[in-house]
Amino acid sequence: MPGTWADWPDTVTGTASQTQLHSRPTRPSYVPPHLRNRTAPETENYLVPSSNEGSNSNSLGGFPLKHSGSREIGLRGGGAGGGDRRRAPREPPNPFDVSDQLSEMGVSEENCDDGGINFDTYEDIPVEVSGSDVPPAVNSFQEIDLGDALNQNIRRCKYVKPTPVQRYAIPISIAGRDLMACAQTGSGKTAAFCFPIIAGIMKSRLGVQWPQRGGRIAYPVALILSPTRELSCQIHEEAKKFSYQTGVKVAVAYGGAPIQRQMRDLEKGVDILVATPGRLVDLAERSKVSLQMIKYLALDEADRMLDMGFEPQIRKIVEQMDMPQPGIRQTMLFSATFPNEIQRLASDFLSNYIFLTVGRVGSSTDLIAQRVEFVQEMDKRKHLMDLLYTERANGTNGKQVLTLVFVETKRGADSLENWLCMNGFSATAIHGDRTQPEREQALRSFKNGVTPIMVATDVASRGLDIPHVAHVVNFDLPKDIDDYVHRIGRTGRAGKTGLATAFFSEGNQPLAKALAELMQEANQEVPSWLSQYAERSSYGGGRSRRSGGSGRFGGYDYRRDxxxxxxxxxxxxxxxxxxxxxxxxxxxxxxxxxxxxxxxxxxxxxxxxxxx
DNA sequence: AAAAAAT
Structure with missing residues (x-):
């Protein structure tokens, strides 16, 4: 990679830099079919917002000079985002390109997941805070001093006003307080923990010499952990947008991808590191990263991170490496569900924290219509096919709407994908036995509608923000009702409506009670047969109140018990x-x-x- | 019992 190239508006006009431009082995000229033959006036819209001195002359060969990233249009890039030539000197690629172009193209929020938050549906979201000396919530981003650069990015993201979780969480973490927050990713959670981190990093640097970069060991000041690679990837993409031109450097580290590149990124210096646990430990053991400068720790999908499978790894990272103690660092935990058990574990990582719970925007509220159908195990495939046919018939132009099908096992995912394809449906599958490139490819082709059906294990149940998933099918119901909540939360995102269909079979009897209660809480019609199943299982036990649950909230501060x-x-x-x-x-x-x-x-x- | 996460 060449280290120096000029700002591109100059590059196109200057002869010398033309040469330079061509000397770079990039693929600037590919433009997806639907973006070809655009007329000149629109070209100015392709400019980087902050370096837009250029004019309409910024086109080359008949259409706008676009960076090679444009091949990813409509997709949420799989992390890499390399090859961008349109950057300010020493600045990372402009992460707003894709969405800006889309909106300028008149493509509605269709493929732009920053755009379409339906704020009307946020108006009456119940919020509950507990803890000592809770900072007051804010009603606008302007009320908090986040700094000019960040405010600009908020504008570029088209965030007009904070979502409920942001209204509360941002002041809390700006005040330096630890936080345990129940809210869904679609509710603006990522921004809720990124904004204070970025603002804090920038503020701490005012008038201070910038830390030395390029040392062999990276010393991030913020660490964001998540349970799946795709989610880390997604958070990284978001965080890059928020930190654009702030000088705050974001890097990502996760397994399944070549480690060399991640190590190089770390060597370039990193302020915010987004990672999955395994790869982070690996990098730390190779002495590529140290946690001793960590001031902010955020765990996304914290309840998963602390469940049986993950807890030891998280403890190792948080307690047995060189991370500062609670009280010295600031810790923020986020999840849509927070069982008491997990809250108890999590309190080891926290110091005098505030508990925040936001009524669900989406899952188990009016936005998601929940259906449950009794289906014998052997009839499930046939039943699914009926659903998909109906969908196709009702959809516009016989198009299949995005449908996410959850199954129990990796093998089951593969075989169902296969079967669907054999029966004429464009389907793909994502699960932990597929290679990382396969996983990312599956997600991409699902998001952009090439394969509007995706069969998934629980690897895709949490946090993934896939716009326009119209239908979530629980082909196999999960054992744990919280997993159900996370799964159906893949639809009804950002205030839009969605449908969730569950296939209930004999084997799901243990889930009946919790499912019936959940649906009832969400004002969904509970079939009488399900109520009967619920009755039958009631004497057997099982959690009666979900997550120590308080109705429509995702959780309840266990300290209050x-x-x-x-x-x-x-x-x-x-x-x-x-x-x-x-x-x-x-x-x-x-x-x-x-x-x-x-x-x-x-x-x-x-x-x-x-x-x- | 299953899934995820490091090589």
């Missing part, structure tokens, strides 16, 4: 009120405030008021 004893200084540090920690049981403790959106103070009023 008064179960947690002494150890946590949090409860005992208060001067007023009861003298012993035992007094903190049912009555609200003076330092432990619970606030619920704009609806008075008591939780009771919220739960009772019903959010419909």
């Amino acid at each position: 008064g179960f947690s004893s002494g150890g946590n200084s949090y409860y005992n540090s208060d001067a007023g009120g009861g003298s012993g920690s035992s007094s903190f049981t049912s009555t609200p403790y003076p330092s432990f405030n619970v606030q619920a959106s704009s609806y008075g103070n008591g939780l009771e009023s919220i739960v009772a008021s019903g959010w419909d």
Whole structure:
């Protein structure tokens, strides 16, 4: 990779730089068919927003000079994003290119996932905060001093006003507080933890000499962990947008991809590292990265990160490497679901944290219509095919809408994909036994509609933001109701509506009760046969209240149950009120405030008021 | 029991 090239507006006009331009072995001239033959006036819209001194002369060979990344138009690039020639000196590629072009092309938010947040549906989202000295929520991004560069990026992302989780989470983390937050990815969660991190990094550098770059070991100040490679990739893409031209460097590290490139990126210096656990540990053991400068730690899909499979790895990273202690670093945990058990584990990583829960935007609310059908195991394929045919018939121009089909096993995913293809459906599959390039290819061709059906294991159940998934089919229901919640959350994103269909078979009996309750909470019609199944399983046990659940919220601060004893200084540090920690049981403790959106103070009023 | 995550 050449290290120096000029800003491209100059490049196109200057002869010398023309040469330079051609000397680079890029693929500038490929433009996807649907973008060809555009007329000249539109070319100015291709400019980088901040370096747009150029004019209409910025076209080459009849159509706009576009970076090679344009081959990815309509896709959310699989991480790489290399080969971009249209950059300001020493600046990373402009991450806004794709979406800007799309919107300028008159392509609605169809393929642009920054655009279409339907804010109307956010208006009445219930929010609940608990903890001591909770900073007040804000109503606009302007109320917080995020800095000019970041504000510009927020504008470029077309974020007009903060989503509920952002209104609360951003002030909390700007204030330096630890946070446990229940909210879905589609609710603007990534921005909620990225903005304060980026703003904080920039602020800490005011008037300070920039840290030395290019050392052999990378010392990121922020670490964002997620449970799947694709999710890390997605967060990285988002974080790059938010940090564009802020001087804040973002890098990503995950398995399945060549490590060399990731190591090179780290050597170039990194402020925010987005990673999956395994690869991070690997890099740390190779002494490519040290965590001793970490000031911000964010765990996305935190409940998965702390479940049985992942917990040891997370503990190793957070507690047994060189990461600063809680209280010194700032820790933020995010997930759509937070079982008590997990909250208890997570509190090891936190210091005097605030618990925030945002009513679901999407999953298990009106935005997702949930159906459950009784289907014998052997009839499932036939049943799925009927659904898909109906979909195709009802869809516009007989087009298949994006349909995500969840199955239990990797083998099952492959065989169902195969079967669908044999029966004339364009399907792909994603699961952990496929190679990383295969996984990324599957996701791409699903997102852009080439294969509008994707069969997936739970690798795709969490956090992935795939715009326009119209239908989630639980071909095999998961064992855990929280997984169901995450899965159906792949549709009804960003305030849009979606459909979730579950195939319930004999074997799903243990899930019946939780499923029926969940659907009831979401005002969905519960078939009477399901209620009967639920009754039958009720004496057997099983969690009656999901996640210690409080209705439409994703979670409930387990500290308020008064179960947690002494150890946590949090409860005992208060001067007023009861003298012993035992007094903190049912009555609200003076330092432990619970606030619920704009609806008075008591939780009771919220739960009772019903959010419909 | 399954899935994910390092090579």
